Amino acid sequence: MKSTMFKIILLVILCLVLVLAIGITFWLPSFVMTGKRQTLEEAFAWQSEHYDTSFYEDLNTSDYVVSGYEDYKLHVEFLKNQKQTSKYIILSHGYTDNRMGSLKYVSMYMDLGFNCIIYDLRGHGENAATFTTYGIREGKDLKYLVDDTRKRYKDISVLGLHGESLGAATTITALQYSPAVDFVVADCGFSDIENVLKKGYQDAHVPSFLVDIADLTGRLRYHYSIKEMRPIDALDDNTIPILFLHGEKDDLIQPKNSKDMAKRTKGYHEMHLISGAGHAESILVQPENYREIVAEYLKKLRLL
Secondary structure, eight states, X not given: OHHHHHHHHHHHHHXXXXXXXXHHHHHHHHHHHOOOOOOHHHHHHHHHHHSOOGGGGGSEEEEEXXXXXXXXXXXXXXXXXXXXXXXXXXXXXXXXOOGGGGHHHHHHHHHTXXXXXXXXXXXXXXXXXXXXXXXXXXXXXXXXXXXXXXXXXXXXXXXXXXXXXXXXXXXXXXXXXXXXXXEEEEESOOSOHHHHHHHHHHHTTOOTHHHHHHHHHHHHHHSOOGGGOOXXXXXXXXXXXXXXXXXXXXXXXXTXXXXXXXXXXXXXXXXXXXXXXXXXXXXHHSHHHHHHHHHHXXXXXXXX
């Protein structure tokens, strides 16, 4: 009798462990692809704590919605330069952030004579909740936004793209669709998300093979593979000029990611490491140097 009871208890425990293991494996891709997003208010508050955002209050702004890939609605904000200009730039923010995260670059581009277009990436900000594909769907969204910008603003003489982190990966991925843009600035982007996730897991003393499990169950849940989220592959035929910037002390997305992408692109490119800067900190740590690098890059392209 005791032996039978022990076997039943053991079987129940094994079943619970199996259910837990299955639950974790199907939860992993959700953890990787649906991180907690900031509200516009939370993002703006963070920005205001780290630099002067008072310029934003004085800008002439307008909000609108653009249909992206598969008719997904993107919330967009146009920031008009106080000086008349026909130069425009679209800025893409990082993961879990929203368009307020792009404000740290806006004053620089305003000073350089650009109107700025900021927007919420898919699943972020005011957009409908959905999972992130680390550039795959987001890059297609950006191509739609570029096309909309060309149609909406008839006076465009120069149109550029600037992306930070996920925004940089999105921007790079979009290049495979040959968007009608004149230049790209990619700040702390990843060449592929797999290397970032595995390094993060290793740093947290978590088995990196969990990323492989998340890839498998992610294909089942979301029908997208983590291993195929590789912005670097969009550069094989790219000839659009790219300025790669990366914080030298970035331990989230290592500078090697930008270096590898710089080697891969076929067009004119520059690669600059910003000393003392961690992830997405370059313009905050060295604002004057950052501005000078961007300005010199645009001068070389004869866009200033």
